[in-house]
Amino acid sequence: MTALLSEPPKVAPATAVPRRPRNKRQLLDWIAVHSVALAMGVIFTVPLVFVFLTSVMSDRQALTSNMWPTEWHFENFALVFEKAPMLTYLGNSLLYSVVATAGMLLSSVPAAYALARFRFRGSNAAFMLLIAAMMLPPQVVAVPLYSMWASAGLTGTLWPLIVPYLLGDAFSIFLLRQFFLTIPEDYLDAARIDGCNEFQILYRVLLPMTRPGIAAASLFTFLYTWNDYFGPLLYVGERQDSWPLSIALASFRGMHRATQWNLTMAATTLVLIPVLVLFLFAQKSFVRGITFTGVKG
Amino acid sequence: MARGHRLPRGDGRAALAYLTPALLVLGGLMAYPIYQLVLISLFDYGQEQVSGGAPLVFLGLGNYTELLADKQFWTVLWQTVGFAATCVVGTLVVGAALAVLATRVRTWARTLLFLAALGAWATPAVAGSTIWLFLFDANFGLVNEVLGSTGFSWTFDRWTAFGLVAAQVVWCSFPFVMVTLYAGIKAIPQEVVEAAALDGASTVRTARSVLLPLLRPLILVVTIQSVIWDFKVFTQIYVMTSGGGIAGRNLVLNVYAYQQAFAASEYGLGATIGVVMTALLLLITIGYLRALRKSGEEL
Numbered sequence: 001m002t003a004l005l006s007e008p009p010k011v012a013p014a015t016a017v018p019r020r021p022r023n024k025r026q027l028l029d030w031i032a033v034h035s036v037a038l039a040m041g042v043i044f045t046v047p048l049v050f051v052f053l054t055s056v057m058s059d060r061q062a063l064t065s066n067m068w069p070t071e072w073h074f075e076n077f078a079l080v081f082e083k084a085p086m087l088t089y090l091g092n093s094l095l096y097s098v099v100a101t102a103g104m105l106l107s108s109v110p111a112a113y114a115l116a117r118f119r120f121r122g123s124n125a126a127f128m129l130l131i132a133a134m135m136l137p138p139q140v141v142a143v144p145l146y147s148m149w150a151s152a153g154l155t156g157t158l159w160p161l162i163v164p165y166l167l168g169d170a171f172s173i174f175l176l177r178q179f180f181l182t183i184p185e186d187y188l189d190a191a192r193i194d195g196c197n198e199f200q201i202l203y204r205v206l207l208p209m210t211r212p213g214i215a216a217a218s219l220f221t222f223l224y225t226w227n228d229y230f231g232p233l234l235y236v237g238e239r240q241d242s243w244p245l246s247i248a249l250a251s252f253r254g255m256h257r258a259t260q261w262n263l264t265m266a267a268t269t270l271v272l273i274p275v276l277v278l279f280l281f282a283q284k285s286f287v288r289g290i291t292f293t294g295v296k297g
Numbered sequence: 298m299a300r301g302h303r304l305p306r307g308d309g310r311a312a313l314a315y316l317t318p319a320l321l322v323l324g325g326l327m328a329y330p331i332y333q334l335v336l337i338s339l340f341d342y343g344q345e346q347v348s349g350g351a352p353l354v355f356l357g358l359g360n361y362t363e364l365l366a367d368k369q370f371w372t373v374l375w376q377t378v379g380f381a382a383t384c385v386v387g388t389l390v391v392g393a394a395l396a397v398l399a400t401r402v403r404t405w406a407r408t409l410l411f412l413a414a415l416g417a418w419a420t421p422a423v424a425g426s427t428i429w430l431f432l433f434d435a436n437f438g439l440v441n442e443v444l445g446s447t448g449f450s451w452t453f454d455r456w457t458a459f460g461l462v463a464a465q466v467v468w469c470s471f472p473f474v475m476v477t478l479y480a481g482i483k484a485i486p487q488e489v490v491e492a493a494a495l496d497g498a499s500t501v502r503t504a505r506s507v508l509l510p511l512l513r514p515l516i517l518v519v520t521i522q523s524v525i526w527d528f529k530v531f532t533q534i535y536v537m538t539s540g541g542g543i544a545g546r547n548l549v550l551n552v553y554a555y556q557q558a559f560a561a562s563e564y565g566l567g568a569t570i571g572v573v574m575t576a577l578l579l580l581i582t583i584g585y586l587r588a589l590r591k592s593g594e595e596l
């Protein structure tokens with residue numbers, strides 16, 4: 001392998017974290033930008049705060065429009081675990097989301113690369129197929145798909161939802177393809193001149209350069225599968241021990257005659273937490289941007 | 298389409314190896330359902346036919362002519378287009394603005410923005426819609442309290458109801474645009490920007506002539522995805538306007554299809570609306586891609 005690949009030079013991301021302001025104008029600028037960010041952050045968080053506030057209300061208060069809890073019932077969170085086998089659901093959700101996300105990366109990255117950088121007959125058709133696949137409403141194709149999976153004996157499990165990710169997910173392929181297109185062709189040419197084959201270019205040059213994009217695609221797939229309600233309802237709706245959290249969440253609404261909004265929101269909070277934690281971990285790949293690029297100058 | 302114009306021959310075979318699994322699953326999982334969907338749309342397929350109480354009647358294009366002759370369908374169609382367009386523009390503007398903002402602030406502010414965005418996004422649609430209804434409640438909602446407009450019903454009037462739902466849709470879909478564009482900006486190599494600066498380009502000039510073209514592929518994907526999502530909004534309309542508003546005046550196509558198919562047990566007609574919706578989406582997207590290509594953009 002060439003020196004280029006064994007010792008990738010460091011390159012800072014295009015928009016390094018801004019320094020602290022030095023003069024008055026910069027200070028005003030700094031304050032303005034940060035106040036907007038703060039205001040936006042707060043406004044967009046308001047609905048979430050109410051999800052949380054509702055989750056610690058008493059049964060009775062949750063049905064009123066008084067938004068500030070008169071009593072704080074933190075035991076609602078424990079109650080959620082008592083009312084339903086949340087750990088089983090959590091395990092099912094993790095199975096679905098983690099395997100699907102990992103499978104998506106393995107299957108969709110090469111496909112996206114082929115669509116972004118190879119020219120071949122039928123590439124236009126493949127691209128259109130991709131876009132068409134994104135458009136079909138899941139409700140529309142549900143019945144025929146169900147009968148297909150039933151004949152494979154996989155209904156009652158989450159595998160009908162996971163297997164497609166192992167082969168390629170239309171939206172992720174499209175997204176990754178577009179990320180790959182943002183990298184100027186010169187970088188790949190330079191690697192090619194250095195004797196890389198296409199596979200090496202993908203894994204040693206393109207992937208490290210589009211790491212934020214990979215992180216974004218993974219986050220999207222994880223979130224989508226984590227919140228997917230319609231798919232699991234169709235395939236494991238009857239099999240309570242295979243339920244993911246999204247179904248369990250909805251069942252809190254229907255468990256009693258009147259919806260227990262406090263417990264529903266407590267469960268919602270519990271479902272949200274793993275996603276936010278995941279983001280805090282994934283954040284590094286966004287913030288650090290590129291640490292390795294293949295070429296310099 | 299693809300940019301690999303300097304690649305050696307034999308590309309086709311390599312591409313096939315990379316693409317085959319995906320093409321298999323996409324083709325396989327699409328072709329049969331579409332065939333079924335189109336088939337059902339050609340029959341008078343209702344509750345009686347499902348239970349075997351009545352024979353299937355082949356209508357040919359009967360469902361389609363019935364749908365196209367229905368005045369309500371056209372109203373719903375235009376409403377859907379207007380509603381989706383509003384949501385798409387709102388989502389793109391808010392998402393892009395916040396993505397740029399996020400690149401300009403310090404870590405704590407950025408983390409706050411991202412957590413707010415992801416929280417909004419990760420909130421299940423039903424819970425999110427319900428909370429918004431609480432916040433905009435006519436008598437007790439926080440928003441009316443702050444605005445001093447207690448008693449004003451946001452969901453009664455057709456247009457404020459649409460506006461409220463659109464705001465909720467933007468709230469839960471801008472994070473996709475924000476995260477994607479932010480990741481795109483972060484992936485731009487520094488030396489590209491430096492080179493522009495060395496050539497004497499101003500910040501604005503650099504943004505317009507260097508960064509924007511590099512981000513184009515991502516703007517394309519977020520636009521198309523937003524169009525697809527917002528055209529198919531279901532939960533928000535269903536929950537926030539109680540199934541399409543008074544006398545169905547807040548209906549959009551997806552809810553309309555659902556009501557025809559399940560509430561009225563007209564599966565054939567529901568499938569017809571599904572076919573029409575998918576065809577419309579394809580037309581819009583192909584039109585958009587064509588327009589881009591005509592303006593000289595590589596896709």
